[in-house]
Amino acid sequence: MGFFLLSLSFLSQANIVAVGLMPGMAILEKDGQRLVIKAGQEKQGITLIRADSEQCLIEINGVRQTLLLGASLASGYTVTKGQEVRLQQDFGGHYYAQVKLNGRTVRMLVDTGATTVALSGDMARKLGIAYAKGRRMRSATAGGIVNSFLVHVNEMNLNGITRYNVPVSVIEGSHPDIPLLGMSFLGQLKIQQDNGELVISE
Incomplete structure (x- = not known):
């Protein structure tokens, strides 16, 4: 060291x-x-x-x-304007983002209704996340109550917006098929809509 x-x-x-x-x-x-x-x-x-x-x-x-x-x-330093990301709305009215989790890029669905960032167990394994070491929980999904694990990802980056030690819920199995970018990441940022774009900024 x-x-x-x-x-x-x-x-x-x-x-x-x-x-x-x-x-x-x-x-x-x-x-x-x-x-x-x-x-x-x-x-x-x-x-x-x-x-x-x-x-x-x-x-x-x-x-x-x-x-x-x-x-x-130095004292009196100025804070530069925070990073801003603009996402285009798809035909279904959803927003998708390319997010890096511990340096690995993942396409995620922006979901302000999700309490945490959510990954399937299959996706977590692909990303090298040892989720079985996390805190065991039960999560409510559209398909009912399922087993899940709460872990923390060291670093998440959305086009230059970086947050550390982000809580992530990992649900055993293959769902959600598209990872959810939830409020454990988004809750630290400003979110607004502007002419069909979702503006996420620090």
């Missing part, structure tokens, strides 16, 4: 600097004070969401920002 440190001599003017990174931990310098933060921890208004040996994702005042090793986040 690698761990890297970087000299601060040329970053003395920075407000927040990523000076050391490793999986699940970051060493940040804020106004000259060094902070060691583990994933999920909050110190001096900075929450570490995730980290590896090259970059980390932090949250400050509800805004998430990625820092590369040695990069700085």
